Amino acid sequence: MKPTIDVFEAIGTLRAMRRSSDEPVSDDDLWTIIEAATMAPSGGNRQPWNFVVIRDPETKRHIGEYYRRAWDETYGKLPAPPPSSSDEGLGRAYRSAEHLAHHLADAPVLIMVTTRGAGFGTSPTGSSIFPAVQNLMLAARALGLGSTITTLHRMYEADVKKLLAIPDDVETMALIPVGHPRGRFGPPRRVPVEEVVFWEKWGTTRGRKPAE
Ligand SMILES: Cc1cc2nc3c(=O)[nH]c(=O)nc-3n(C[C@H](O)[C@H](O)[C@H](O)COP(=O)(O)O)c2cc1C
Numbered sequence: 001m002k003p004t005i006d007v008f009e010a011i012g013t014l015r016a017m018r019r020s021s022d023e024p025v026s027d028d029d030l031w032t033i034i035e036a037a038t039m040a041p042s043g044g045n046r047q048p049w050n051f052v053v054i055r056d057p058e059t060k061r062h063i064g065e066y067y068r069r070a071w072d073e074t075y076g077k078l079p080a081p082p083p084s085s086s087d088e089g090l091g092r093a094y095r096s097a098e099h100l101a102h103h104l105a106d107a108p109v110l111i112m113v114t115t116r117g118a119g120f121g122t123s124p125t126g127s128s129i130f131p132a133v134q135n136l137m138l139a140a141r142a143l144g145l146g147s148t149i150t151t152l153h154r155m156y157e158a159d160v161k162k163l164l165a166i167p168d169d170v171e172t173m174a175l176i177p178v179g180h181p182r183g184r185f186g187p188p189r190r191v192p193v194e195e196v197v198f199w200e201k202w203g204t205t206r207g208r209k210p211a212e
Contacts, residue, residue: 002029004142012139015188016093018100018178025108029143033178034111036139042128043121049132052112052164054168057105062163063175064105066156071101074153089189100148100177107177111136114170129173136176143165146181149174 005013033186034051054060080098081091105112113136115129132148140147153160153175160172198204 002143007138007142010138010141012187013185014141015146015185016096016148017181017183017185018096018148018177019103020107020146020177022181023108023180025145025178025180029140029145030109030111030178032143033136033139033145037113037132037136040132040135042131043123045202046209048116048128050061050114050116050170052110052114052166054110054164055108057157058165060105060107060110063110063153063160064103066159067104067150067153067175068101069113070152070155071098074152076101100150101152104150104177107179109178111176111178112164112166112172113174114166114171116170125171126173133176140178144180145178147176149176149177 032052034053037049037051038047042048054063075097076096081094095122113129113133115125137147137149152175157172160166161170167171194205194207199206
């Protein structure tokens with residue numbers, strides 16, 4: 001059994017890991033992370049997910065091409081934040097996403113997560129998929145693998161579905177490159193919890209301890 005990490009450590013160190021080494025991802029690890037995904041909650045326990053595991057270099061290349069086109073037509077058109085951007089995090093995130101846009105096919109594995117059917121009852125489409133996606137990424141993190149949730153391919157969804165023989169009534173929700181991460185990752189930059197929690201009424205914030 002591989003050593004893994006505590007759930008809070010996995011949550012606190014989960015980053016968008018967009019650069020991976022050539023080291024292959026084992027089938028065993030893939031089963032483990034996808035099984036973790038299938039443990040997620042879903043509306044009415046319908047479990048509308050499927051996972052298409054893509055290792056074939058030619059298929060990855062095709063998907064990578066659609067992905068890069070989608071990038072070029074959206075974020076790629078925006079002025080890139082300068083390397084010494086005052087918001088360094090933003091500059092880094094842009095360059096990291098830009099790198100992925102040009103190297104998606106280099107990831108040893110791509111996992112396409114799909115949903116059968118649209119939203120159900122009061123649940124919006126996707127709400128029964130993203131808990132599974134998060135489980136998958138946390139499990140990958142716990143095994144020392146890097147991953148990123150991506151959605152840009154959806155600009156070319158019809159083409160990508162055709163490539164993967166995905167039926168008409170199935171929608172692609174997220175494309176997750178998985179590999180052994182390259183680079184160094186600090187903690188996620190997030191707005192402090194104290195600023196996003198309201199107590200009793202919208203807008204009422206306080207520190208962790210009521211007296212603060
Ligand atoms: C719904 C959703 C869609 C995303 N789509 C993309 C994407 O298409 N390409 C990409 O590089 N990152 C994508 N991301 C990753 C976010 O950019 C990333 O999680 C965010 O910048 C935080 O990064 P960090 O955890 O490294 O701080 C997506 C994230 C979410 C939740």
